[in-house]
Amino acid sequence: MTAQQKATLQKFGPLLALVVICIGLAFLSPAFLSVGNSFDVMRQVSINALISFGMTLSILLGGIDLSVGSILAVSSVLAAMTMKGGHGAALAVGIAIVAGAGMGSLNGVAIAKGNVAPFIATLGTMTLLRGVALVLSNGSPISGFSSDFFSMLGGGYVARLVPVPVVLMLAMFAVFWFVLTRTVFGRHVYATGGNSEAAKLSGVNTDRVQILVYTVSGAMAALAGVILTSRLDSAQPTAGAGYELDAITAVVLGGTSLSGGRGWIFGTLVGALLIGVLNNGLNLMGVSAFYQQVVKGAVILIAVLLDRGGKS
Amino acid sequence: MNVTMKGISKSFGPVRVLEGVDFSVEGGEIHALMGENGAGKSTLMKILSGAHGADAGSILIDGTPVTIRSTREAEALGIAIIHQELNMIPQLSVVDNLFLGREPNRFGIMERRREHGESATWLHKVGAGRIDMDRPAETLSIGLQQLVEIAKALSLNARVLIMDEPTASLTEREIATLFEIMADLKSRGVGIVYVSHRMEEIFKICDRVSVLRDGHFVGERPVRDTSFDEVVKMMVGRELKERFPKREVAPGAVRLQVEDLGDAGKISGIHFEVRAGEVLGVAGLIGAGRSRVLNTLFGVNPRASGQILLDGRPLSIGRPVDAIAAGIGFVTEDRKSQGLVLGLSLRENVTLVHLGKFARAGIIDAKAEGAAVEQLIDELKIRARDAEIEVKALSGGNQQKVVFAKWLVRPPKVLLLDEPTRGVDVGGKAEIYHTINRLAAAGTAIVMVSSELPEVLAMSDRILVMREGRQTAILDAKAANQEQIMAAATEGLRAS
Numbered sequence: 001m002t003a004q005q006k007a008t009l010q011k012f013g014p015l016l017a018l019v020v021i022c023i024g025l026a027f028l029s030p031a032f033l034s035v036g037n038s039f040d041v042m043r044q045v046s047i048n049a050l051i052s053f054g055m056t057l058s059i060l061l062g063g064i065d066l067s068v069g070s071i072l073a074v075s076s077v078l079a080a081m082t083m084k085g086g087h088g089a090a091l092a093v094g095i096a097i098v099a100g101a102g103m104g105s106l107n108g109v110a111i112a113k114g115n116v117a118p119f120i121a122t123l124g125t126m127t128l129l130r131g132v133a134l135v136l137s138n139g140s141p142i143s144g145f146s147s148d149f150f151s152m153l154g155g156g157y158v159a160r161l162v163p164v165p166v167v168l169m170l171a172m173f174a175v176f177w178f179v180l181t182r183t184v185f186g187r188h189v190y191a192t193g194g195n196s197e198a199a200k201l202s203g204v205n206t207d208r209v210q211i212l213v214y215t216v217s218g219a220m221a222a223l224a225g226v227i228l229t230s231r232l233d234s235a236q237p238t239a240g241a242g243y244e245l246d247a248i249t250a251v252v253l254g255g256t257s258l259s260g261g262r263g264w265i266f267g268t269l270v271g272a273l274l275i276g277v278l279n280n281g282l283n284l285m286g287v288s289a290f291y292q293q294v295v296k297g298a299v300i301l302i303a304v305l306l307d308r309g310g311k312s
Numbered sequence: 313m314n315v316t317m318k319g320i321s322k323s324f325g326p327v328r329v330l331e332g333v334d335f336s337v338e339g340g341e342i343h344a345l346m347g348e349n350g351a352g353k354s355t356l357m358k359i360l361s362g363a364h365g366a367d368a369g370s371i372l373i374d375g376t377p378v379t380i381r382s383t384r385e386a387e388a389l390g391i392a393i394i395h396q397e398l399n400m401i402p403q404l405s406v407v408d409n410l411f412l413g414r415e416p417n418r419f420g421i422m423e424r425r426r427e428h429g430e431s432a433t434w435l436h437k438v439g440a441g442r443i444d445m446d447r448p449a450e451t452l453s454i455g456l457q458q459l460v461e462i463a464k465a466l467s468l469n470a471r472v473l474i475m476d477e478p479t480a481s482l483t484e485r486e487i488a489t490l491f492e493i494m495a496d497l498k499s500r501g502v503g504i505v506y507v508s509h510r511m512e513e514i515f516k517i518c519d520r521v522s523v524l525r526d527g528h529f530v531g532e533r534p535v536r537d538t539s540f541d542e543v544v545k546m547m548v549g550r551e552l553k554e555r556f557p558k559r560e561v562a563p564g565a566v567r568l569q570v571e572d573l574g575d576a577g578k579i580s581g582i583h584f585e586v587r588a589g590e591v592l593g594v595a596g597l598i599g600a601g602r603s604r605v606l607n608t609l610f611g612v613n614p615r616a617s618g619q620i621l622l623d624g625r626p627l628s629i630g631r632p633v634d635a636i637a638a639g640i641g642f643v644t645e646d647r648k649s650q651g652l653v654l655g656l657s658l659r660e661n662v663t664l665v666h667l668g669k670f671a672r673a674g675i676i677d678a679k680a681e682g683a684a685v686e687q688l689i690d691e692l693k694i695r696a697r698d699a700e701i702e703v704k705a706l707s708g709g710n711q712q713k714v715v716f717a718k719w720l721v722r723p724p725k726v727l728l729l730d731e732p733t734r735g736v737d738v739g740g741k742a743e744i745y746h747t748i749n750r751l752a753a754a755g756t757a758i759v760m761v762s763s764e765l766p767e768v769l770a771m772s773d774r775i776l777v778m779r780e781g782r783q784t785a786i787l788d789a790k791a792a793n794q795e796q797i798m799a800a801a802t803e804g805l806r807a808s
Binding site: 182 | 664678
């Protein structure tokens with residue numbers, strides 16, 4: 001096998017794994033491949049996928065964004081409060097996403113201008129913003145929104161078949177794909193993550209790239225929060241805890257390198273689907289929740305080991 | 313103790329670094345090892361101290377052949393090296409550094425008292441008895457850290473001590489102390505190999521001098537029977553071969569004017585101008601501040617004083633982006649860490665600087681980008697399977713051409729080159745020289761830092777020589793020779 005074939009196999013390895021697991025599950029549980037169940041899986045995946053798209057950018061920079069779960073919670077609470085205050089759902093969604101972007105940009109400024117390590121900066125805002133969510137909501141869920149538009153975001157269907165969150169996920173996937181492969185900004189993300197000194201010496205405004213990336217990551221977390229709030233018809237100040245780990249898992253499973261500069265958004269989509277399919281399949285097969293954790297952990301370790309094995 | 317190296321050869325890949333080199337050092341002498349950058353001094357000393365293995369040749373201690381396969385084995389034989397970059401763990405204390413890896417202990421429990429006692433003895437021997445040995449090493453000055461390294465070498469019972477450019481970052485006072493200690497060690501029978509560029513030091517403290525050139529042993533002289541001129545001639549004495557393509561360009565109007573340029577303390581008073589189509593070579597030893605001048609011009613290193621004018625207009629350059637916008641390009645010294653994003657493709661690296669040229673509203677026109685890259689691949693004779701290959705997979709020469717290509721997407725008004733042919737084979741070098749000449753012919757003003765004197769002499773119109781952060785001469789390349797440059801770079805006395 002040539003190096004190039006090996007690289008291709010590695011690149012499409014996660015996709016191959018996804019296909020194999022799907023076929024396996026189809027045999028084990030006939031319900032798995034039904035249209036209804038397929039869209040169900042994708043809807044469950046959508047929230048993690050949206051967060052993971054943003055996370056892919058920060059990881060491509062060689063950074064990380066641990067604050068996504070907390071940003072999701074604050075944005076959700078803000079959206080809920082806006083609607084409870086008698087304003088329209090569109091305004092609520094707008095406020096949530098702008099707030100998410102704003103919180104993300106704080107991360108970006110601390111990292112780019114303050115030279116704080118991304119892990120530490122976002123660990124700080126993770127805790128801080130969780131506190132903000134609790135303060136704003138006084139610690140209790142805000143429920144019951146009487147807006148058809150808002151409940152459509154999480155629970156609606158396009159053409160009576162495809163769930164709205166799935167459409168949003170696929171649309172955002174297309175946008176991220178385009179940005180990363182076709183735009184100057186996308187190229188600058190790879191260059192900054194691959195070698196920020198060389199990028200800077202080539203005239204890339206690496207500070208701006210970093211700030212924008214964390215801003216986008218925050219906005220994506222907010223979007224995920226809106227969908228979650230709509231689905232539950234309730235904004236929980238404790239929502240999204242631990243979501244950062246699911247997102248990191250999806251990104252890494254998709255082949256994006258934690259050291260930055262290498263990776264792609266398609267891999268992240270596959271990684272998120274892989275997690276979702278495993279969850280769903282194991283549920284359908286009636287595997288206990290305890291064993292599900294064992295299986296998921298093993299899959300992650302095997303995937304990462306395979307990835308490393310290819311490099312040496 | 314006598315240590316003799318005979319017929320030592322060493323290659324790194326296809327590059328021959330040492331060829332049949334003889335070298336010896338006696339107990340009780342200070343033996344200088346000299347040569348230009350890249351002559352093979354450091355490699356020879358790394359072989360003697362066990363960091364590298366030789367491909368051929370033998371090492372004898374008092375006439376008995378020995379094999380040295382690691383630093384540990386060298387130390388066991390009584391040979392210790394003090395590297396130019398000190399090998400201390402900055403956060404650990406002085407005493408912890410002294411005994412790192414061989415801590416006195418009983419059943420794994422440290423014997424702090426014994427350690428402190430021994431440490432005090434050794435520190436006292438190098439005249440550093442007063443320093444607080446529980447201080448973290450990083451809080452000591454470089455000079456004191458060096459003394460700690462020497463104490464460590466002595467505590468290993470070193471009979472031969474190799475010092476690689478030990479005075480490069482010391483103050484005058486620290487150098488004086490170091491020399492006293494070296495004289496003391498010598499009187500106690502320790503043999504010292506002293507690697508340095510500083511001619512005056514060699515004549516002050518050394519007994520013998522050996523010279524390497526291009527990996528060959530040139531000769532050995534007792535210091536009292538030789539002269540400054542002879543040593544310089546031994547170091548640079550090769551003839552200029554016809555490996556440099558001729559350039560027929562009459563320099564035009566002044567493009568770049570640099571007036572009294574200085575930074576926070578490493579360089580000052582840099583003053584020159586470069587015309588369109590002219591190549592200004594910058595020569596000097598490592599650490600003379602040559603790269604710093606380029607970094608300051610490009611906005612990487614903050615400028616503290618002086619003015620930069622391009623085509624007569626003053627520039628305010630605070631960041632590389634400003635320099636690039638003004639039409640200045642910079643082929644950096646270290647292509648792996650500064651020049652290229654190794655994980656990206658050849659195409660993505662080439663268009664990194666001027667990606668905007670192929671984009672509208674931030675969206676890249678892939679066709680235009682690809683065409684421009686193909687054209688540059690042809691022009692610079694970059695040998696690669698295709699433009700999508702990772703630059704990591706290219707040879708050094710081809711990588712360097714990619715770095716050049718980055719700046720040629722929009723032909724620059726001024727191009728700064730820092731060691732443009734380092735690690736490039738002879739054929740690749742000639743192609744890079746052609747590129748430099750073509751740029752000059754198109755009116756680019758070029759400033760080229762290089763440690764290879766033949767390259768500087770052949771490729772430049774004029775040569776600026778630097779020594780310790782200041783310029784000591786600007787020579788006309790046609791009239792200058794290597795001896796003149798070396799003299800201006802080491803002494804500043806013979807500059808014409």
